[in-house]
Amino acid sequence: MRRGEIHALLGENGAGKTTLMRVVYGLTRPDSGEIVVAGRPVAIRSPKDAIAAGIGMVTQHFSLVRPMTVAENLALGRGSGMRLDLTLAAAAATEASQRLGMRVQPSARVDSLSIGQQQRVEIVKALARDCRVLILDEPTAVLVPQEVEGLFSALRKLAAQGLAIVFISHKLGEVLALTDRVTVLRGGRVEGSAVTAAVDERTLAELMVGRPVVGQERAPAVVGSATRDPLLEVDSLAANKANGLPALRGVSFRVHAREVLGVAGVSGNGQSELVEVLSGTRPLGGGLVKVAGVTLRGGSVPEVIRAGIGRIAEDRQASVVGDLSVAYNLVLERIDDFRKGGRLDEEAIQRNARSLIERFAIRATPQAPVRTLSGGNIQKVLLARVLAREPKVLIVSQPTRGLDVGATEYVRSELLAARERGAAVLLVSEDLDELLALSDRLIVMYEGKVVGALNAAGADRGQLGLLMAGRGSAGAAAEQSA
Amino acid sequence: MVIPVAVVITFAFTAVFVVAAGADPFDAFYRFLVAPLTSPVTLLEVLVSATPILFTGAAVAIAFRAGYYNIGAEGQLLAGAIAAAGLGMVVGALPSLVALPIMVAGGAMAGAAWALLPALLRVRSGIDEVVTTLLLNPVALLLVNALLNGPWRDPETGFPESAPIAASAELPQLVARSRVHLGLVLALAIIAVAWFIITRTSAGLKLRAVGSSPRAAAFAGLDVNGTLLRAALVSGAIAGMAGVSEVAGIQDRLTGGLSAGAGYTGIVVATLGGLTMPGVAAAGLLLGDLRVGAGSAARALDIPSQVGEIVQATLLLVTIAALAIISRRRSTQAGR
Structure with missing residues (x-):
């Protein structure tokens, strides 16, 4: 990562993007290796160390206190002295949101905000901590096109100010439009790294999945369906x-x-x-x-x-229900259809699971607790x-x-x-x-x-x-x- | 298994208190844990001591599994005990085969009734059951004391104890010249039935789903509030049976100290047992062992009997810490 660079981290679910960034932000302990910030190796054991090293991160799952206001959430991260200065926090929120070019109301309660608005608060929070490296884990997933454009121009502005930005995304178009360099991960390894301008969408997609990608084919609308x-x-x-x-x-x-x-x-x-x-x-x-x-x-x-x-x-x-098995989750909406007298018909439940796992290509055994599955496989279970x-x-x-x-x-x-x-x-x-x-x-x-x-x-x-x-x-x- | 490791760590921690009390820690721990198992007499006492906490352990585990944090087993036990003493004084004309089911059912209903109000407040208004169930415990104890110092005071002795229950209402002894009674069998049967329901029936699957992810359960159309309410009432009913078991199996009357904290120990048993029924059976017997051992160690080594309670509390904390570490390690391995 260089100063003022927007660097894309690209890869499928389970490729290790989030894990890598969690290590950098101190949320996960690495087994080996080192992290160097501004030429100096640093030991990052917790987000506190990461913040001290000038690293900020906006995770996919927000770490906001929902019943508190935006300003209060900002004040939480800034612990300066005994006095709670909400005016200062509100001013910081306003200033950071202006730097971003996104409106954030400091007095709004977080649980009254939409997911998209909550994410803005997360970005503002990271900015208000004066980070030099900003990590964004799938920031555009919750934004509409206009907001994405706003975010992009804001990120470019921040990069011009010298901030280094890690941009994690699945959306190839965004990576191409926004970033300066791109690193592709697959199966926990770096598959390739390149100047973004020198690669195209197809090359990146193939690097990510390791096979050629085909588009959706869709039958035309049925005439007269209305x-x-x-x-x-x-x-x-x-x-x-x-x-x-x-x-x-x-x-x-x-x-x-x-x-x-x-x-x-x-x-x-x-x-x-x-x-x-x-x-x-x-x-x-x-x-x-x-x-x-x-x-x-x-x-x-x-x-x-x-x-x-x-x-x-x-x-x-x-x-x-993460603690329950794939098989049980597959029958959760109709448990009573899988009864033999008062007992659960385990055999039918397992049979149902095996057939659905095969039909929907779910990568899991019937007995695996759902919490061990990737997002894609959980979605397949739900489908x-x-x-x-x-x-x-x-x-x-x-x-x-x-x-x-x-x-x-x-x-x-x-x-x-x-x-x-x-x-x-x-x-x-x-x-x-x-x-x-x-x-x-x-x-x-x-x-x-x-x-x-x-x-x-x-x-x-x-x-x-x-x-x-x-x-x-x-x-x-x-x-x-x- | 977590329990053996937790026991070793607990002994390392509590050795300090044993030494401070002026005893040899190895000797003390031998008396705490092993000595009660070496003679038939004390072995049977372990079973007697385990009986009420097997009930309350099962009661608490069922509620916790559903995500309903019933801290009120103590009060529900006392409500069951009051019902048992009251019924026991009036069923004398009936044969045991009729009187005993009435006692058990009455105690269960009283326990469930004592659990009803907090459960309704939780389900209807979202009021935290930890606080309300806990607060009802001293209320139940005061009710017991009011009865024993008022209308139920023993007319012959004048002691704050109720008159003895009818002979036909007593739970029969299982082993001659011991205090082991039918309550033990009842407790183990309830644990077996609860195990079957939780692991093998649709109601049990719903209970597990509601307990581990209420949002997902509600999304799937499960009756979350109904499940909580039923779990709370069943939990109260089983705790109430513990009261019946103590009144009809040991005391033969209502007394002020009949619970000896079995309701609270039930929380320890349920947690040590990992909220599973086989775990509850094992943890109930272990704590029964510890209760008997602590008493005899106190007498033999002249150390305060509170040391036994320190060991028990430390065991709980160590187990919770161990379980937390295990689940955290598992989630860091599974987490992305």
Whole structure:
């Protein structure tokens, strides 16, 4: 790493990127080797040592105290004396956010912020500690295109000020657009290192996965699908956030059989709440949800599952019981189907696991606790659990966030296969490329409302971006016709 | 196994106190652990001493497995004991075969009832059960003392003890000329049934899922609150049976000191046993051994009997530390 350099760390899940950076930041102890900062070897035993050495890190899982404000979180990292100077912390937050070019409100409580906003707080926190080396673990996974651009220009500005930046990403396009040099890891080894300008996307992808990569193939939209009966109907749906403020204000749309409806929008505009209501984990605040003509009462997971909805939630870790085996997690939504009298039918559970592990190419044994699996394999377990029941409607949120190229490809192909089998798929994603690649139609959400609807084929990114930013109402008419 | 290692480390730590009390630590530890197992009489006493903590250990382990931190086994035990003493005074006309099930069921219901309020507060309003279950323990003890100094005071002796229960309500002896009684069999049977339910039934799988990841369990559509409530009530019922076992098996009446902290020791047993039922059985017997050994060591070596409690508490802390180190090592190995 050189001063003022943006260095990409690229590799599949399990390649060792995060582990390497955790070692640098003192979160994991190395077995051997040394770390040299500014020409001097340093012993980093904890994040405290790393911070003292001028290293800052924004991890994938945020280390913010949720019931505290942004300023309080910043003050926590700065422990200077007995007095708690929140004005100073607030000023530091404002200053750092200005350096970044991203708005962060110092008095906001962290648990009222969206995941994207929380990440800004993390970056600001690292900056406020005057780091010379900034490590960002998948920083763009939670940002929309406009925010990504903002982040990139901010990072370039910081690099120009002499900061060395490690940028961990799976997204090749971002690596090419942003970074000066790139190092590819595979299986815990450095596979190659190059000046970014001298390599192309395909070369990097092949270095990462060790084999040539093919793109998604997708059958064209079914003509006239809109004239058939919809499988999922949502009418004037309303719901509140955890803090009681309205999150959804009259959301209406339909998804038909053999159709993927993409939901675009900046994070925090009601998408999470929409998914939760349709998943049965958040009560209905008003309006109507129908699955294949049957009206849901809402707020009950068993009801939603019985109605034929399959759910792939945004938070994978909160969808599996890490201590339980793959086999048990695969039957978690229907334990009572695997009973013989009062006993668990272990044989049937194992049989079910073996067949799903084979069908979904899960790299694990039935007995392995799920917490030992990689993110990609956990997502496959969740896909298997849901798709094994052949749901009529799939509610999918951020299905490939944080997954490597191979797993992403696999998850997307399974979603399209479900569509081919006649399922209606509602896809919420912050990855525009993913939405455009998988969806037949798109709706855009802004402040709890659907502000636009358009066909995915030939959708204009510029127009989408404007809609996501709450400007322009193009497509409102299209929504009526859909 | 963690327990043997924990025992060795514990002895290294507590040797200081033994020496300070003026005894040879090796001699003392021999008397703590080994001596009780060398004669039939003391061996049977170990079983007597283990009986209540096998109940409370199982009770606490079931609740903890579900993620419900029931610290109130002591109070639930006393509630069961009150019910047993009350029923025992009125079932005299019934044969044992009828009277004993009534005693056990009544004690279980009383224990569950004592556990109900904190469980409802947790499930309905999210109020932390650690505080509420703990606070109800002294309330139960005060209730016992109020009864013993008031309406239930022994009319003949005037001691703060209840009148003896009917002979048909007493749990029968298992071994002649010993205090081992049917309660031991009942405790082991409950541990066996609990083991079967937790490891082999769908209800047990739901309990494990809810206990280890409530969010994922809720997402999968499991009834998290219902599971917590049921686990809390079953836990209270088993702790209540410990009270029945002590009243009907040992004391034959309600007394103020009948628990001897078995409710709290149950937390130690459950934790030492790794919240598994075979672990609870092993840890219950070990602590029963230690309880008997501490008593005889105190007499033989003229050291304070509190040294035994120090050993027991240190054993708990060392085991928790060992378990924490193991799970941390495992997570650093598995972590990315």
